[in-house]
Ligand code: SF4
């Protein structure tokens with residue numbers, strides 16, 4: 247969704263958003279349930295799990311080698327960039343570094359501050375695409391409410407009630 251402002255080369259060098267600390271496992275992406283069977287056939291080594299709210303995400307438990315909560319594990323589908331075809335890639339990943347977030351009794355588009363590229367940017371380019379991204383995200387969330395995150399004050403609201 248952000249191809250115009252975020253280069254694949256920059257992301258391939260970074261990989262931050264495809265790598266998950268044990269303590270951040272609630273941030274692993276939600277996959278479309280209808281795609282999981284197909285992805286499992288293509289990549290049988292990948293493990294998935296269903297969360298209490300019914301969302302399906304990757305199960306990285308076997309990829310950690312220590313009990314250190316700071317240890318990082320890379321998503322099964324990152325090989326110097328995401329290898330999933332666009333139609334099977336989680337919407338969460340297409341949306342990153344934006345998140346659709348509960349905010350009072352409405353929804354806001356928010357930015358996750360941990361993307362190093364975002365920290366470098368003055369957000370002006372992101373604001374240009376924010377309204378479009380928010381509409382796409384809200385449309386998708388009608389059938390996939392699991393992509394909506396709880397309010398977090400460490401996220402930057404970039405489009406309030408847009
Ligand atoms: S954290 Fe940001 S710069 Fe790094 S791979 Fe993800 S989107 Fe790209």
Ligand code: SF4
Pocket residue numbers: 263264265275321322323324325327328329330335336339
């Ligand atoms: S599905 Fe692709 S983009 Fe999403 S976390 Fe895994 S490797 Fe990264």
